[in-house]
Amino acid sequence: MKKRLTLVITLIALISLLTAACSSGNQTNESHEGGSNEKVKLTIWHNFAGDDLRAKAVRGLIDEYKKANPNVELDAQAIPVDGYRQRLSTVAAGNEMPDVFFVYAGSQSQEFYDAGLLQPITPLAEEYPEWKGNFMDGAFDRFEFEEGQIYSAPIGLSATSFLYYNKDLFEKHGVKVPTTWTELMAAVKTFNDNGITPIALGNKAPWVAQSTILGSLADRVTGTDWFLKAVKGEASFTDPVFVDALGKFKELVDNKAFQEGANSIDNTQAEQYFIQGNAAMMVSGAWTLTNLAASATPEQVAPIEVTTMPAIEGGAGEAGTISGGAGGGFALSKKTEGAAKDAALDLIYSISGPDGQKAIAESNSMVMYKMDLASSNVSPLYLKAFNVAMEAGITPVYDAYLSAEAGESINNGLQEIMMGGKPEDVAKKLQDAQARSTQK
Incomplete structure (x- = not known):
């Protein structure tokens, strides 16, 4: 009887162990680091629907993730840029966000955070600290809505103020590439004197x-x-220091730094004017790299170099900087949990991680991630600009921080200065417009 009882107890113990083992094998692994083989459904929305190299690179990264993760049923929607914001706003109103979605840095991502629609991607930063540490300074500033938490990682750099210059024209006329305001004004005079x-x-x-x-x-x-x-x-745009800044812009206008009719031609026309050798310099953003790659001949691009705007003697700001900031990145829906959350984080890292950043950079698009592209298949002009960006600090673009009304005010104000307006008047209008927004 005792032997039979012992046998029964032993069998029960074995069955319990087997059941526990099977149960353990079927449980969802909730930790991101361990991953999960559980079948999950995941949705991702983005606006990389075009035929440009950057759009193709991002879609390629999503396709690679899909192939490498057969356990994930991925519904990827590429929505044209023109309709993307509206589509996101519509689903946001109903709290039906996709699991992963592309979001712009700044006001859009802030609005989604304020509405409780986002959750942090901080687990990625904790799991891959070297990756997080390799971004440029300020890369996460517009995605960090609370201390110690990040809500996206930028896959682009919105760089707006590279100084492009034609080295052949500088050499022909014996002009030094300006590193100070005094040198810039001397260059303006020499080029004007030579037509x-x-x-x-x-x-x-x-x-x-x-x-x-x-x-x-x-x-x-x-x-x-x-x-x-x-x-x-906490300061006023009517302060003398800002009026002085507008005065520097007026100094450029008064010394005929720009071509006649600059307010009547668009940026693309100005790019063509520059690349055809009619102007020695152009201050423009990273978009000019893409435009010139599509429209200019190799012979036209060959003499073009890239640097930063010169320092201003006695100024409070740093030299060697460019204006700009983080572009968009992929965010994680607050409602995505469990195995789907683990898969979503993996997907975000597949696009935003080192390999993804390199693929996007090699599509001749600016990123905020440091890397060596010397041996990559990128255009020579892009490589020059990329290396400048990696060494430069980033300063704010005005309309990314001002209210909409104030942004419109300074835009129109600069046109006024180009037509003879006074810096003091423009500063007053800007201050009034921004004050109205801060009082709301």
């Missing part, structure tokens, strides 16, 4: 002068901290 436009500008759409020139120029005069205080109402 060459110093700086090409197409400001028909009035954001251009603000985005490409003013952000860097004003930062060199006021410093970044002053600007951020002025945005919050």
Whole structure:
């Protein structure tokens, strides 16, 4: 009887162990680091629907993830740029966000955070600290809504103020590439004396002068901290330091730094004017790299070099900086949990991690991730600009921080200065517009 009882107890113990083992094998692994083989459904939305190299690179990264993760049933929707914001806003209103979605840095991502629609991707930063540490300074500033938490990782750099210059024209006329304001004004005079436009500008759409020139120029005069205080109402755009910054822009206008009719031609026309050798310099963003790659001949591009705007003697800002900031990145829905969350984090890392950043950079698109592209298949002009960006600090683009009304005010104000307006008047209008937004 005792032997039979012992046998029964032993069998029960064995069955219990087998059951526990099977149960353990079927449990969902909730930790991101361990991954999971559980079948999950995942949705991802983005606006990389075009035929440009960057769009193809991002879609390729998503396809690679899909092939490498057969346990994930991935519904990927590429929505054209024109309709993307509206589609996201529509599903946001119903709290039906896709698991992973592309979001712009700044006001859009802030709105989604404020509405409780996002959850942090901080587990990726904790799991891959070297990856997080390899981003440029400030890369996460517009995605860090609470201390110690990040809600996306940028897959682009919105760089707006590279100084492009034609080295052949500089050498022909014995002009030094300017590193100070004094040298810049000397270069403006020499090129004008020789019948060459110093700086090409197409400001028909009035954001251009603000985005490409003013952000860097004003930062060199006021410093970044002053600007951020002025945005919050802790300093005034009527302060002498900002009026002085606008005065520097007026100095360019008064000394005929720009071609005649700069307010009546667009940025693309200005790019063509520059690349055809009619202007010695152009201050513009990373988009010019893409445009010139598509429209200019190798012979036209060969003499073009890239640097930063010169320092301003006595200014409070740093030299060697470019205006810009983080582009968009992929965010994680607050409602995505369990195995789907683990898969979503893996997907975000597949696009935003080192391999993804390199693939996007090799599509001749600016990223905020440091790497060596010397041996990569990128255009020579892009490589020059990329290396400048990796060494440069990033300063704010004005309209990315100002209220919509204030952004419109400074855009129009720079056009006014180009037509003879006074810096003091423009500063007053800007201050009034920004003050109205901070009082709401």
